[in-house]
Amino acid sequence: MITMENVSKTYSNGVTALNDINIHIDRGEFVYLVGPSGAGKSSFIRLIYREAKPTKGKIIINGRELSKIKERHIPYLRRDIGVVFQDFKLLQKLTVYENVAFALEVIETSPKSIKRRVSEVLQLVGLEDKAKMIPSELSGGEQQRVAIARAIVNNPKVVIADEPTGNLDPDTSWGIMEVLEDINSKGTTIIMATHSKHIVNTIKRRVIAIEDGNIVRDQQRGDYGYEV
Numbered sequence: 001m002i003t004m005e006n007v008s009k010t011y012s013n014g015v016t017a018l019n020d021i022n023i024h025i026d027r028g029e030f031v032y033l034v035g036p037s038g039a040g041k042s043s044f045i046r047l048i049y050r051e052a053k054p055t056k057g058k059i060i061i062n063g064r065e066l067s068k069i070k071e072r073h074i075p076y077l078r079r080d081i082g083v084v085f086q087d088f089k090l091l092q093k094l095t096v097y098e099n100v101a102f103a104l105e106v107i108e109t110s111p112k113s114i115k116r117r118v119s120e121v122l123q124l125v126g127l128e129d130k131a132k133m134i135p136s137e138l139s140g141g142e143q144q145r146v147a148i149a150r151a152i153v154n155n156p157k158v159v160i161a162d163e164p165t166g167n168l169d170p171d172t173s174w175g176i177m178e179v180l181e182d183i184n185s186k187g188t189t190i191i192m193a194t195h196s197k198h199i200v201n202t203i204k205r206r207v208i209a210i211e212d213g214n215i216v217r218d219q220q221r222g223d224y225g226y227e228v
């Protein structure tokens with residue numbers, strides 16, 4: 001489902017964030033990306049949803065090579081990929097319901113199916129009773145659950161999460177992990193960059209460790225592997 005072949009990324013300032021990466025991630029996998037700060041995890045994620053382009057190599061997602069997708073078709077690619085960020089990135093003036101519905105409105109879904117689908121995902125993340133609130137009225141964990149609802153509302157095949165629990169306390173982080181595991185159990189591939197040793201060592205999944213732009217470990221049911 002996601003393949004990188006000899007992928008390198010050097011930014012315009014000359015920093016090489018990724019160096020000759022070769023990796024394959026199958027449909028339905030749950031993968032942690034771990035590694036020190038500045039190792040290249042966010043760059044890896046940005047390449048997958050084409051926020052950044054590789055300097056060298058091929059990235060193939062669902063059988064399509066990203067460099068061959070025309071600029072105007074990028075929104076179609078992004079419909080297959082839900083993204084969750086550490087700082088939520090919600091629209092502050094819109095309600096919970098509107099933040100989630102927005103992702104469907106831009107792809108011209110009918111009002112009736114928007115209503116049904118938004119209620120469904122808000123229920124999945126446990127926020128059906130907060131639909132009318134705005135982000136500033138919610139806790140950090142609740143805001144992150146809205147961001148997850150927004151990321152999955154289109155039924156994407158992949159959810160990529162860049163430190164989704166980075167701003168949350170441990171209890172709230174477990175709630176977010178339950179939601180991600182639930183989505184994964186329904187078949188969605190999850191790729192999650194994290195610095196949480198506790199999460200990686202407790203919910204054992206495939207671990208890809210990146211250091212200095214290189215994959216230094218790729219292990220099923222792996223450990224976090226770093227002291228924190």
Ligand SMILES: Nc1ncnc2c1ncn2[C@@H]1O[C@H](COP(=O)(O)OP(=O)(O)OP(=O)(O)O)[C@@H](O)[C@H]1O
Nearest residue numbers: 011012013015017036037038039040041042043044
């Ligand atoms: N837009 C950019 N322009 C130039 N250099 C960048 C850019 N984004 C990242 N870098 C550099 O690329 C390297 C990898 O950064 P990246 O954000 O991918 O690391 P990371 O593993 O996600 O780190 P963290 O855990 O701190 O989020 C770093 O040296 C960083 O300074």
